[in-house]
Amino acid sequence: MAVFEINSIVDSLKSARQDWRASQHRSREPGGREFPSPQAIAGILEDLKGVLFPMRLGPLCLRQESEDFYIGHTLDSALHALLGQVRLELQYELREHKLSSNDIEQKAVACVQSFANALPEIRRMLDADVLAAYQGDPAARSVDEVLLCYPGVLAMIHHRIAHQFYNQDLHLLARMSSELAHSQTGIDIHPGAQIGPSFFIDHGTGVVIGETAIIGKGVRIYQAVTLGAKRFPTDANGKIEKGLPRHPIVEDDVVIYAGATILGRVTLGRGCTIGGNVWLINDVPAGGHVTQADSQGMGTCDPAAAVAGA
Amino acid sequence: MAVFEINSIVDSLKSARQDWRASQHRSREPGGREFPSPQAIAGILEDLKGVLFPMRLGPLCLRQESEDFYIGHTLDSALHALLGQVRLELQYELREHKLSSNDIEQKAVACVQSFANALPEIRRMLDADVLAAYQGDPAARSVDEVLLCYPGVLAMIHHRIAHQFYNQDLHLLARMSSELAHSQTGIDIHPGAQIGPSFFIDHGTGVVIGETAIIGKGVRIYQAVTLGAKRFPTDANGKIEKGLPRHPIVEDDVVIYAGATILGRVTLGRGCTIGGNVWLINDVPAGGHVTQADSQGMGTCDPAAAVAGA
Amino acid sequence: MAVFEINSIVDSLKSARQDWRASQHRSREPGGREFPSPQAIAGILEDLKGVLFPMRLGPLCLRQESEDFYIGHTLDSALHALLGQVRLELQYELREHKLSSNDIEQKAVACVQSFANALPEIRRMLDADVLAAYQGDPAARSVDEVLLCYPGVLAMIHHRIAHQFYNQDLHLLARMSSELAHSQTGIDIHPGAQIGPSFFIDHGTGVVIGETAIIGKGVRIYQAVTLGAKRFPTDANGKIEKGLPRHPIVEDDVVIYAGATILGRVTLGRGCTIGGNVWLINDVPAGGHVTQADSQGMGTCDPAAAVAGA
């Protein structure tokens, strides 16, 4: 007698799937996978990291005099692989629009072309992030150490790529890209967040940055900082309104210390400093300093007090 | 001359091991590995994820019309691999009971059979978790995105499997399964925790849920929430009592915001809301709201105050 | 027509790299990779884990009677691989000292020899850490479970190795080693931190321990604890002074509960207890207890009050 009743378990699993598909109004039609694949995205991102930083994140045996060959070859194959994933995402996202496969192909090609053209600018922004980290952390010994070892930099490489996908309405690809960094670094940046140049996250574990957050240039944040939403913006009928701006605006040169929680569409003015573990749901004026002591009266912290506490 | 004194280092390492084994009252007998292997468990869990969600977590080339073949084959080989690990765990756990290898084999087979039979129900519960995440996060665009990208869902897949192992006294397998998810997601759920259907963890980094926690249905929690124990329940002689209920009970439809810390065998009543960063060691009545302001007087927060604070 | 303008993107990427190199005053000379490789370090650490704990972290098929063969072979190849990485780091770090390749080789060999000789002592310290975890966590069922499953132990294996590198001024290797653990566990220990024996971190996600922290023996800490610096020690001219002691001293047998933040060169006296979520920037006397309530008046918590709060 067989050890396991495989047939019967297979049947029960099938009926669980059927119930699920019925509840989701999906038909069971023959055919292959309908979504992009996180593993495929991971491979593409590995290639793109090598393309962006060949001598530091590319293959060990690469030599400087042959960088461009490596970049050209790797870029070509990464972009074609990406094209395949973009096709899958568009088919999935637009499955109710009944687009012709020709239309999908055109859209997909346009998406990837535009993504490809953005890569040099992404490199320049990441260089600025690396420099910011080097300058912002007294312990950093070189820009190379920063690029090779700092989880905050890894998170930003993924974010700047994911944000590009997000801007092209490739939400699944964007999300998969940022989750890969989240899993490795504990830093969870929504691909929609707009982040200026020279951004630096130190340590990073537990950082959460929401979809509509807007961050200026030269901002520095530490582990466990949350730039979140106050739950839940609802419309006149009490229904959750999607897409409304609901996360903080952080202006240039702000510093936010570890564990601070900033919620809602508040503005942290240029150059202000938010202390560790602060809980903040109000605006802070430019140059202000907010510490935990100031923030005890949650919901009442007015800018003046914050400045006074500095 | 050789560059390294390998022989002498090998000898020093051996004497360190001998001291350790002596201190642990272990004999040094010939023989192979005595424990289950985290890598083996990881492989089995990968297979089981494919078995549970073939078209989304199974192999890229899978086609819907052949799902059952894939499931049957993968399930069979995963269960036999699991059987091997269960044997190792039982031999290890029961090494002082001097069981015959026949007895161990019977126990191992019974364990895996019962585990296998639970898989369809696990799938149904995970479907409910996915749906809860989809409904609970306005940013989620589809149930598929949730399953493919949300770390909280990954943590729950591991947890619902690990909890099954835990219920069969396979503590090492249970722990290895949940640590795999912890490492990937930063979410640390003890395999013993009892979690009802439609559970949703958003972002998740830093969440800790203790062994004797009991969570109802439809509960939603955010990053860095702790459902922990107040240290240390001791008996009359001051000795730590193991196995006593020491973690919170969270009733249906409770929401706990980021960074809240709830300690001890307190009860969060049905439908209550716990604010971000709250520190809580008392019960909260059904429908109550607790915010950080309420919780300042740690150790004194009584239910009435909590409601009042809502 | 080709789908992508690879040539033009390659050119734009090249000019981004040229700008970066110019800004960093680096010449573009032919030649291979100049830095150690995180992947290479990862492989070396995997081997060293097997060397230190052969029957638990070594290969599945290893047998106890052949441990020494495995250890000798693996150690030899790991040390030679390490030698290669050390050479790269020394060339990089000392690139402005114009050392002869002979001098670099001698330094590299001396570094690795001294590292190799420290391994038996590292094993003994890790045994003590494992024992501390086993004794400190009522949920731990065996020392083997602790070694195989506890992220805090993994972090300490990496740290004790990384600290050795740090002491030999191999800062990149040290950092890469500790980041590997950070990525897997969410525990971020700077390789410079001095940590005594029998150290135990439970759960661990979000723990941050700074470069100049000094931790005694038998200390126990929980998730999300920060042993950080108060920003920024500056000299008379307002310039950041590097290398000054700026992180806490934690004496023997201290316990620090989850989420506590301890900043600056304060001393937590032998045997004291710091409660969860406490924010602390002052010394605590031996045997003192500090709870969140005590710490509200941030910056004013004096030792006496802390003791009174116990």
Added chain:
Amino acid sequence: MAVFEINSIVDSLKSARQDWRASQHRSREPGGREFPSPQAIAGILEDLKGVLFPMRLGPLCLRQESEDFYIGHTLDSALHALLGQVRLELQYELREHKLSSNDIEQKAVACVQSFANALPEIRRMLDADVLAAYQGDPAARSVDEVLLCYPGVLAMIHHRIAHQFYNQDLHLLARMSSELAHSQTGIDIHPGAQIGPSFFIDHGTGVVIGETAIIGKGVRIYQAVTLGAKRFPTDANGKIEKGLPRHPIVEDDVVIYAGATILGRVTLGRGCTIGGNVWLINDVPAGGHVTQADSQGMGTCDPAAAVAGA
């Protein structure tokens, strides 16, 4: 200075390719690989071997009670992979017919469907081959040893599959399949050869069987036997005529010993025996025996002499 003049070699290689493409009247257009891939075919054949003989050539961990799951899953994925290769071959072969991609798809699907349906019959023929080998070699200890170890059986598995491709005008796939066996066994059977059931090749190295050879049932041949063509059938104008029958017909139950060379459209009559190293370009009657002695007068060996020589 760079060690190698990569750019200049790349340019010279490009001009070599351009000359080749010009000489072959090929344009240099953007686009991907145009041919099936030997590695892809190798993977498909490995899968098909497992499908045909699951417990002997399938995965090590397969269990008999789950054969059908494994077969169904593997078959499905192998057939879809094959479909991809068939598409490539049809596009290549029919590139001058300007077929629509729809027509190609229909042809490709029909090819693979018909191939798939032939598999059970192929298994039955291979079973007969295995049995013939077992009965024909006194040294064979079991049918299983024959299937697992005899190169002649491996060559026939490939041939019976390749012949199926050949019959569907998939000449590249057919050739790639048979070359894979040639490389492993030294047995070179043209995919066009028609070979009846219960065919056995012993040792096999150096066997060559030509495209239009016809072999009956129960035939046995040894290493280095050639069933070749007398060069060159030409038409009235002296031009080589392709496709004419030009290799031997070997009737049922013939035995041909090692090193025999049989050339041209001769017929070896039922049950005859050809001795080792014989050189033969004439018919042999049923039941005849030809030895090397008989064959010295090459070109003159008449049937009667052959029989007399027996």
Added chain:
Amino acid sequence: MAVFEINSIVDSLKSARQDWRASQHRSREPGGREFPSPQAIAGILEDLKGVLFPMRLGPLCLRQESEDFYIGHTLDSALHALLGQVRLELQYELREHKLSSNDIEQKAVACVQSFANALPEIRRMLDADVLAAYQGDPAARSVDEVLLCYPGVLAMIHHRIAHQFYNQDLHLLARMSSELAHSQTGIDIHPGAQIGPSFFIDHGTGVVIGETAIIGKGVRIYQAVTLGAKRFPTDANGKIEKGLPRHPIVEDDVVIYAGATILGRVTLGRGCTIGGNVWLINDVPAGGHVTQADSQGMGTCDPAAAVAGA
């Protein structure tokens, strides 16, 4: 509609298997693989080659001062892997003897122990083979080139191991070991052949050496030489007699040139020379020379003539 009728093909394949199993009187019982695995044997042989010749066939990074560690570790794991395969073979071979699993285990261990003890002697014999090749081929530049590059040496490494298996009645393992070499080199030596020291095969493709061949010391043969059987020794009732000596005896220092075919239990006397392409079914006296001219009268070549032809 699905593209392929997988279910129906699976069913037809099942009924083909059922017919085969019925014809072979095998029951279809649940359970795993019953035979050793060629891939497993291949892995074991790779390990053993490293054990025998560590600095030349072992891992690239091996260093001479650590050879013994590598050998000990690799040997231990190869022998345990071999033990697993021996168990499978004994279960298979002895399946009708109804041995207890205890008896099988004892036999298996004894087999592998005795095999292990033979390894040093095998190394010494192979050293002599290498030396013979070096001395016998004017083109050989060093003993190391011979060991690394000569297919004849590879074939002998496999043969001397396979012969050991053969002597312990492990016929499947023996056969699999020699087929691996056959596939790589085109040299087909039956594991039963008894071959003295200092044996050298040059080029080798097409060499066949039969089961009962006996070869003295210092023998040299070239490509496509056959030491075969005259078919078929039958007993009084016309039945093939297995196990009778039926292949040549080749005495010390004989040289056999390419393509020679020597059939039956003939004796080639010490120091004789057999010319290329010779067909020989008679004894040759010590020191004799046989050329193709001599051998034309197949079946009549008497020793005197052979000497005369020299």
Added chain:
Amino acid sequence: MAVFEINSIVDSLKSARQDWRASQHRSREPGGREFPSPQAIAGILEDLKGVLFPMRLGPLCLRQESEDFYIGHTLDSALHALLGQVRLELQYELREHKLSSNDIEQKAVACVQSFANALPEIRRMLDADVLAAYQGDPAARSVDEVLLCYPGVLAMIHHRIAHQFYNQDLHLLARMSSELAHSQTGIDIHPGAQIGPSFFIDHGTGVVIGETAIIGKGVRIYQAVTLGAKRFPTDANGKIEKGLPRHPIVEDDVVIYAGATILGRVTLGRGCTIGGNVWLINDVPAGGHVTQADSQGMGTCDPAAAVAGA
């Protein structure tokens, strides 16, 4: 008790190695591998095949518009890998010349540079070989099929590379390169053989071509043809003379059919034809035809007779 006496076997193996090293006058000094590695060479050759024929032997995903990127990158890394192997060979070959490591490096670089520069010409010669195969085999359907499937072409790719190594006195690399092809194809071409353009080997198994053979352009040969040496050219003292021309000269447009054996420094005149299985040790005039019948009187076949036999 341990199952195997590993220590004692390790000791016996060590003493076997010591005896061998003593017999070879080698000291046992610490240090790494002294020879090039066949696996490394295999990897380099795979890369070079892709460099030479990117769209047919390169990676599956390569696209024509990006060929040069792929070629440049792959060539650079293959040449540097080759440089490493050349260094090893030079150190080994010149170990008695006590060269400085600087001298070795210069020689190694010069070797690889010159090899690299020869690659475009090698491509052109291989194109001619492919064309010859296509034109010479009526069964060939396209030049692409020939390149992808014909073992004779694979053998020539390896040979033309190996011959380059041979010309630079890199005998081990040359030999390893040609043995790789020998193992896959059964075609054994000594790297020293000089082979003109448009050379075609059909089927190929068993072909042997000796070190000093010289082959003109447009030559065609079939399986099992030997172009060998008559043993043994000795000097006045009876000592084997190395390096003397001892293999055939084959002039332009010669055809040699299967199994023919041609030995010694004979000349096959332009355009002559050698029949199957012919044994030949004399010159053949231009345009001559030799068949097996002619060749019976081995050692006496004079050119006139050969022509008469045509």
